[in-house]
Amino acid sequence: MAYTAQYYPGATSVAANRRKHMGHKLEKLREVSDEDLTAILGHRAPGQDYPSTHPPLAEMEEPPCPVREAVAPTPGAKAGDRVRYVQFVDSMYNAPSVPYVRSYYAAINFRGVDPGTLSGRQIVEARERDMEVVAKDQLETEMTDPARSSIRGATVHGHSVRLQEDGVMFDMLDRSRREGDVIIMDKDQVAIPLDRKVNLGKPMSEEELAKRTTIYRVDNVPFRSDAETVEWVQRVYLQRTQYGFRPGVEKTQ
Amino acid sequence: MTCPTESECNCSGAGEINEAIQIEIVPQRILSPETSEKLLGRVYDLDGIIRVMVQGSRLPDVVGYGPGTGQKVNHPLKKTIDVEGQRINMRVSLGRLLVEVCDEETVEELRKICEEIFTFPFEFYQGTFFKKYSTIVDYAKLGPNADERLLGMTDPKGKLDHIVFIEKSKDLKEE
Numbered sequence: 001m002a003y004t005a006q007y008y009p010g011a012t013s014v015a016a017n018r019r020k021h022m023g024h025k026l027e028k029l030r031e032v033s034d035e036d037l038t039a040i041l042g043h044r045a046p047g048q049d050y051p052s053t054h055p056p057l058a059e060m061e062e063p064p065c066p067v068r069e070a071v072a073p074t075p076g077a078k079a080g081d082r083v084r085y086v087q088f089v090d091s092m093y094n095a096p097s098v099p100y101v102r103s104y105y106a107a108i109n110f111r112g113v114d115p116g117t118l119s120g121r122q123i124v125e126a127r128e129r130d131m132e133v134v135a136k137d138q139l140e141t142e143m144t145d146p147a148r149s150s151i152r153g154a155t156v157h158g159h160s161v162r163l164q165e166d167g168v169m170f171d172m173l174d175r176s177r178r179e180g181d182v183i184i185m186d187k188d189q190v191a192i193p194l195d196r197k198v199n200l201g202k203p204m205s206e207e208e209l210a211k212r213t214t215i216y217r218v219d220n221v222p223f224r225s226d227a228e229t230v231e232w233v234q235r236v237y238l239q240r241t242q243y244g245f246r247p248g249v250e251k252t253q
Numbered sequence: 254m255t256c257p258t259e260s261e262c263n264c265s266g267a268g269e270i271n272e273a274i275q276i277e278i279v280p281q282r283i284l285s286p287e288t289s290e291k292l293l294g295r296v297y298d299l300d301g302i303i304r305v306m307v308q309g310s311r312l313p314d315v316v317g318y319g320p321g322t323g324q325k326v327n328h329p330l331k332k333t334i335d336v337e338g339q340r341i342n343m344r345v346s347l348g349r350l351l352v353e354v355c356d357e358e359t360v361e362e363l364r365k366i367c368e369e370i371f372t373f374p375f376e377f378y379q380g381t382f383f384k385k386y387s388t389i390v391d392y393a394k395l396g397p398n399a400d401e402r403l404l405g406m407t408d409p410k411g412k413l414d415h416i417v418f419i420e421k422s423k424d425l426k427e428e
């Protein structure tokens with residue numbers, strides 16, 4: 001019987017959404033062009049070739065190594081791209097994804113990525129073209145809501161700040177804002193102005209966000225309402241604590 | 254009233270205004286400049302107001318750090334608003350309002366104003382929110398023998414020329 005990976009326990013909608021994000025069963029909600037993505041990431045000019053940090057692997061005489069032969073390089077590594085980053089910020093007010101889930105998502109579904117998890121933001125470092133694939137995938141699917149999630153390289157504190165009156169996550173550097181019924185971004189992720197307005201699409205309604213979120217909240221789906229998740233989280237914490245005492249290890253030393 | 258810390262530091266509490274009622278208003282959203290102007294205007298129109306302080310997220314003129322350092326921000330929440338005939342350039346968004354009032358009647362009027370202006374839930378607390386004693390920051394900003402009503406009214410990180418005081422002129426002063 002083929003084994004199906006089970007990424008997260010629980011019977012609530014939040015647990016189901018977490019499984020969807022980790023297992024990459026995502027609904028595509030919007031379209032962001034490659035040029036627009038390159039512009040808001042701000043690592044190179046739209047249309048410019050990928051700058052490289054070393055020659056393509058095919059041109060390099062690599063030493064014989066069984067690991068290099070067994071593992072195919074990612075497209076970015078193969079071409080010798082620079083390592084670049086994308087950083088997402090998620091509001092604690094029912095944003096569709098959260099940093100921990102984004103990190104699981106990146107580590108499970110992509111090769112050659114280095115996810116970093118912080119309380120309100122999540123960064124992925126990878127070769128430039130590999131990173132763009134991860135960024136675009138997150139931007140276009142249900143993992144991102146343009147009003148409650150944002151690409152921010154610096155000054156990310158909107159995560160834990162109250163929302164603005166129009167329901168958009170606060171940004172001290174005003175990179176994205178609501179114009180009509182869509183969210184536009186006219187600065188790159190480190191707040192350098194762009195020569196274009198990138199349309200990030202319509203924000204989700206409150207009901208839609210409550211349905212799609214991966215955040216447990218007492219005013220939506222409380223963590224304690226998910227008995228299976230609580231049981232497994234407690235089991236992990238208990239066993240980790242017990243192993244901290246290294247049972248039996250001292251006797252053998 | 255003297256300092257209760259038994260340190261014999263000779264600092265004195267804001268004695269006479271301790272009888273006043275202090276209110277903290279926390280709207281569930283960060284207010285837009287238009288709503289802030291409307292709210293502050295209505296609050297300043299009330300009779301029993303002693304002190305008002307605005308707190309909120311900072312709205313910088315330029316990007317402070319990172320590769321974009323020095324770029325202009327032009328934040329839509331950062332506008333010039335009109336309060337009591339004084340034009341004020343907002344340096345922070347209105348996230349929390351502390352008000353000191355004379356009597357219970359004004360508290361109820363204040364609550365009514367909030368219910369009328371906010372289209373979203375808000376929190377309304379009564380307690381002690383302004384400083385009672387001079388701290389090092391107050392001493393550095395205001396010097397010795399500072400006006401007790403100004404204690405804690407300045408931003409510790411703010412520069413002196415950024416401090417904005419809106420003074421309600423006529424009625425209260427005469428009282």
